[in-house]
Amino acid sequence: MTSFAEKIAWYRAENYIAQYKPYGIAVAGTYGRYIASEAIFHALKSHRHVRKGDAVEHSIDIPDGILGAKKHSKHKGIMRFLMREKMKELTQFEPDTIITQLPLLRPTLAPWAVSRILPRMLVFTHIGLEHVDLFVSKETIAHEYLALANSLPKDAVVVLNMDDELLRTLIENINHSVITCGVHPKSDIRISRAVRNKDTNGLFLEIAVHGTQEEVFLPSLFAKQHVSAVAAAIATAHGMGVSVKDAIHGLRAIKPARGNLSRIPGINGSTIIDDSHDTCPEQLESSLKSFATLQGSGRKIIILGDMDNLASLGISCHEAVGTQASSIVSMIVFVGDMMRHGQDGALKSGNKVDTHHFETSSEAANWLPEYIREGDMVFVSGGKSMKMGKVVKRLLGK
Numbered sequence: 001m002t003s004f005a006e007k008i009a010w011y012r013a014e015n016y017i018a019q020y021k022p023y024g025i026a027v028a029g030t031y032g033r034y035i036a037s038e039a040i041f042h043a044l045k046s047h048r049h050v051r052k053g054d055a056v057e058h059s060i061d062i063p064d065g066i067l068g069a070k071k072h073s074k075h076k077g078i079m080r081f082l083m084r085e086k087m088k089e090l091t092q093f094e095p096d097t098i099i100t101q102l103p104l105l106r107p108t109l110a111p112w113a114v115s116r117i118l119p120r121m122l123v124f125t126h127i128g129l130e131h132v133d134l135f136v137s138k139e140t141i142a143h144e145y146l147a148l149a150n151s152l153p154k155d156a157v158v159v160l161n162m163d164d165e166l167l168r169t170l171i172e173n174i175n176h177s178v179i180t181c182g183v184h185p186k187s188d189i190r191i192s193r194a195v196r197n198k199d200t201n202g203l204f205l206e207i208a209v210h211g212t213q214e215e216v217f218l219p220s221l222f223a224k225q226h227v228s229a230v231a232a233a234i235a236t237a238h239g240m241g242v243s244v245k246d247a248i249h250g251l252r253a254i255k256p257a258r259g260n261l262s263r264i265p266g267i268n269g270s271t272i273i274d275d276s277h278d279t280c281p282e283q284l285e286s287s288l289k290s291f292a293t294l295q296g297s298g299r300k301i302i303i304l305g306d307m308d309n310l311a312s313l314g315i316s317c318h319e320a321v322g323t324q325a326s327s328i329v330s331m332i333v334f335v336g337d338m339m340r341h342g343q344d345g346a347l348k349s350g351n352k353v354d355t356h357h358f359e360t361s362s363e364a365a366n367w368l369p370e371y372i373r374e375g376d377m378v379f380v381s382g383g384k385s386m387k388m389g390k391v392v393k394r395l396l397g398k
Contacts (some may be wrong), residue, residue, distance in 0.1 A: 124160045129282065145167075158174055303335065321342055
């Protein structure tokens, strides 16, 4: 049920769009939305005045992001919110481009939101088990994304990740121009080569666009998901008439945000791979594959919290990730009730692995620091409800 505050926020956002007519970019997908939005922002920033909304956790975050507001829960009242945003509008130059994220928080919400914010471009990242408790299957989720694409204004453009098999199946049914991107050989914007730097910091990329090749070194990126985000950003910029060279120039400054597969120094000379903001089975599988290829001087440790909203698939998905993790490291810390099944998967795998289990992230955070040594590389991930950021905070010495 829509609250009064949300109705007011949407009303303000629709009026704002009608008045200023910004170029709207909506980023949709089960995972990879945040890093893709960040990459698009950097690719466009030298040519456009861009506003990028925060991660969307509640439906009210969509209009708040359009208006440039902070998270709505931080506002003490709707009138104060309206006054503050109107004052900001009167005293600042308004952006000509707005990037917002569109997760599938509930059925029909995303198409409904598109009909109000009228984006000129829709960017699809990945399809996975997002709120499968509401959408039943990945195929149903793909159908929701197709409905989202076909609810766009007539002149809108869709940017689509060709490396995602389910997204590829949507192309022929999308009633708009489509720009494809990724490492797939038939992509319009193709990452033809991606090589990690020797010290595991940074990626060398070669990008093919209409027969021309461009190269770039991105010092803060290291994972496959980062490559997908860069491809989406260059495709978006290309679709808006920004040259590949200019987009690449802006992308050199990109850094993954904390909790979104970022690499940060931890206690006792350790390194933390922080993927703690939120995850789903496909994202976690991809992140663990990237973690497995990173080189370090010490041990590798994996810390996993429960994944959210998996309904009847919860047990099998948690067992699978436990099995995968056991093939990468010799020590795994599992957090939460469902991750008991992850621990079972690790122990049944036949791999020699030391496992530990805690009920809460707070308990794991209190236990871990004394076990971290110099040179250790620690991967932390889990669903939003598990608040795995508490573990990261302790591993940073805070």
